[in-house]
Amino acid sequence: MKKAYISAFIAVSVLSAGSASAATVVASGNVNVEQPQVPGASARRTKAGNTSFEAKYRKVYALLQNDGKLRGKIKSVARDYGIDPMHIVGAIVGEHTYNVDAYDRLQTYYVKAVSYLSSKLQFSYEGEDIADFVKRPQFSECAAKTGSYDLWSCREAVWEQSFRGKTVDGTSYPDDRFSATFFQPFYAGQTFGIGQLNPLTALQMSDEVNKVSGLPKLDVGDPNAVYKTIMDPDLTLPYVAATLKTSIDAYKRIAGFDISANPGLTATLYNVGNPEARAYALKAENERRSATGEPEKVPEENYYGWLVNDRLAELKALF
Template sequence: MKRTLRLIATSCLLFSATVQSTLAVTVVPEGNRNASQPGVPAASAKRTREMNTTYEAKYQKIYGLLKSDSKLRSKIASVSRTYGIDPVHVAGALIGEHTYNVDAYDRLQTYYVKAVSYLKQGLSFDYKGESIGDFVKRPQFAECNKFKDSLRLWSCRENVWDNNFRGNNIGGTSYPNNRLSAVFFQPFYAGQSFGLGQLSPLVALQMTDMVNRYSGLPKLDADHATEVYKTIMDPDLTLPYMAATLKHSIDVYRRVADLDISKNPGLTATLYNTGGADSRARTLASINAQRSANGEPLQMPEENYYGWLVNEKMDQLKALF
C-alpha cells in the first residue's frame, strides 16, 4: 500500500512538472537582437526630407516634450499603472511614432486644441457613400457576429475585408487593394493617423472594450466618427488606448507564444508600429513548436527599425520615470 502511494505521489509530481514545463514562459531579455538598425522604410525617409528635418531632430523634439512636461510624464505613469505595464512602453511608442512618422508638437496643449477642433468637423467613416456601419451588415461579415468583444469583432471584420473585398469588384463596386483602416477610417487622406499616440480609428475601435473595462471611458462606435477622432486626438483619452494596445501585445505573446516581452519596450514599440500582434504571436509560436521538436533553441522576436531605436535610447527613456 505504501509503495502504491509513493508511486501515485511520484506520478503526480512528474505530471505537475510536465504541466509547469508546458506552461513555462520565456522572458525575452532587454536590448536589440540586431546589432545594427534594420532599414527604415522609404516612405518615412521621404516624409522626413519633405519636412526639412532629420530623425535625430525629430527624436530630440519628442524626447524634449517628454522631459520638459512633468504633467505628461505623470499621465503616462498613471495610465501605465492602471494597465499594469512599465511606463517606458508608452514612452517608447511615442518616441517611435514621432521620430519616424510625424513630428511632435512643441506643447501638449496643442493636442487638446486639435481635439476640440474635431468636434466641429462632422466626420463619418464611409466609402463611396456607404457607411462602415452599413457595410459590415453585409452577409460576408455574418461570421463575425459571434464575437461580442470589440477586439475580436473588428479583427474578424478586417479578415473578412482582406479575404472578400480588398482589391475586388463586388456588386459593381470596386474596392481598393488597401487596408480596411485606410479605405473606411481615414476621411481626410490615406495613411492618416492622429494625435499624441498616432492611433488609427480602427485600432481605437478594437481596443475600446478593454479601455472601457480598465479606465471606465465610454465605448466608441464606428457610426460616431467625430467622437472617435476626438478620442485619438485628446491626450487624456488617447493615452489609455495606447496603454491598452501595448498591454494586449504583451498579453497575447505570453498567452499564445509563451514569451514574456514585457522587459523589452523595443518589441512592444515594434508591434505598436506594425500591428498584428495576434497573428505574429501565432506565427512565432508555430515556428518555435517546430524548432523545439527538432531540438533547436527558441527563435526570439526581433525589433524593427522603430523598436530598435527605442531599445537603443533605453537609458534616456528610463531616466524620464
Template sequence: MSLFAKSTRAAAILLALAILPSYAAAQQMVIVPPGNRSTEQPEIPQASAMRTKAFSTTYEEKFRKTVDLLNTEPGLVGKIKKAGAAYGIDPIHIVGAIVGEHTFNVSAVDRMQTYYIKAISYAELDIKFSYNGVALKTFLQRPEFRSCEALATTSQQWSCRDSVWDQSFRGKVVDGASYEAISFQRAFFQPFYAGQTFGLGQISPLTALQVTDLVNKTSGLPKLSSDRPKDIYRDVMDPDRSIIYIAAIIRDSIDAYREKGFDISGNPGITATLYNVGQPRRRAERLRTAVDAGAKKLLPVENYYGWLINDRLDTLKGILDGKAIDQRTTSDIGGKKQ
C-alpha cells in the same frame, strides 16, 4: 451556409476562446529578453524619410525634440505613470510609443497645448467611415463578417474583421463590386488621406475601436462605435485620453502574445514595434505557428522603430526618473555617422 452550420461555427469560435488561457498555461512561457535581436537598426521606410526631409529636419533632431518636450512636461509624465499602473505595464512602454511616433511618423510639437487646440478643431468636422459610398456599419452586416460578432472582445472582433477583409474582399471582385488591394484600415478609416493617424499617440480610429472595451472596463471611458466617428476622434486627439489608449494598445499587444506563450512585457522595443505595425494577434499567431512547426528559439524581432527604443532606453528611462540623460551614441538614427 445553413443555420446549423453557422451555429456550429460560432460555438467552435467561442470554445476556442474559452481554452486560450489554458493553451497558454500548458505551454512553457517564453520570456522575450530585453534588448535588440539585431545589431544594426533595420532599414527605415522611404515614406518616413520623405516626411522627415519635407520638414527640413533629421530623425536625431526629432528624437531630441520629443525627449525635450517630455522632460519639460512633468504633468504629462505623471499621467503616463498613472496609465501604466492602471493597465499593469511599465510606463517605459508608453514613453517608447510616443517617442517612436514623433521620431519617425510626425514632428514633435513645442508644447502640449498644441494637441488640445487640435482636438477642439476636429470636433467641428463632419466625419464618416465609408468605402466607395458604402457606410462601414452597412458593410459589416455582410454575411462574411458574422463569425466576428461572436468573439468576446472588441480587439478580437476588429482583428477578425480585418482578416475577413483581407481574405474575402481585398483586391477582389465580390458580387460585381471591385475592391482595391488596400488594407481594411485604409479603405474605411482614413477619410482625410491615406496613412493619417492622430494625436499624441498617433492612433488610428481602427486601433482605438479595438481596445475600446478594455478602456471602458479599466478607465471608465464610454465605449466607442464606428458609427460615431466624432467620439473616436475626440478620444484619440485629447492628450489626456490618448495616453489611456496608448496604454491599452500596449496592454492588448502584451496579452495577445501571452495568449500564445510569449511574454514580451520586458522588452519595450518589441511593444513599440507592435505599436507601429499593429495586428498583434495575427502576428502572435504566426509566431506560435512557426514555433509549433519546429522553428527553434524563434523570438519576436524589433523593427527600425522598436530598435531605436531599445537602443536609447537609458535616455527614455531618464524621462520617467526626472533625469535629463543625454545618451551619446556612435551613429545617428538611420545609421549615419555623427
C-alpha cells in the same frame, strides 16, 4: 538584415503567473546589432520636412522632458494597465521620430483636437458607411463575437480575405488595409494625437478601456467621438496602454514569450499592428524549428523598436 543574438537579449524560461505552461522571458535589449533599415516612405517624409530622425527624436524627447504633467499621466495610465511606463513612452517616441513631428507643447494636441472636429465625419468607402458595410453576409461569422477587440479583429480578417483587392457585387475594393480604406475621413495615411492611433485600433480597444479606465465605449456610428478620443491626450493614453497590453498578452498566451520587459518589442508591434496574427506566426515557426532540431526564434525588433531600446536608458532617466 544583420543580426546577432547579443547578451542583452538572453531569454530564460519561467512559469507564467497562474499558469502551468512555461513562458520565455525576453530581456531588454536589441536582437540586431545595427538598426534595421528604415522604410523609404518614412525617410522621404522626414527629408521633405527638412529635418532628420535625430532632430525629430530630440523634439519628442524635449516634450517629455519639459512636461511633468504628461509624464505623470503616462505613469498613472501605465499603472492602471499593469505595464511599465516605458512601453507607452516607446510608442510615443517611435511615432514621433518616424511618422510625425511632435508638437512643442502638450496643449497644442488639445487645440488640434478641437480644430479637426468642426465638421461631421464619416467612416465610409465610395459612399457606403462602415456600419452598413459590416452588415454584408461575408461578416456573418463575426456576429457571435461580443467583445470589441474580437469583433473588429474578425471584421478586419474578413476584409483581408473577402474584399481587399477584389471586386465584390460590382464594387472594386483597394488592395489596402481595412483601416486605410474605411477609417480615414480626412486624408490617406493619417493617424492623430500623441499616440498616433488609428480609429480601427481605438474601436478594438474600446471595451478594455471602458473596463479599466471607465471611459465611454466607442460607437462606429459616431466618428467624431472616435476622433475626439484618439486626439485628446487625456482620452487617448489609456487606448495606447490597452493596445500595448494586448500585444504583451498575445505574445505570452499564443507564442509563449513574455515581452513585458522589452519596450522595443512592444513599440515594434505598436508600429506594425496585428499582434495576435504575428504571435501565431511565430508560434508556427518555432513548432517547425522544434521538429527539425533548429534553435528557437525569439521575437525581434524592427527599426522603430530598435531606436526605443537603443535610447532606453536616456528615456528611463526622465521618469
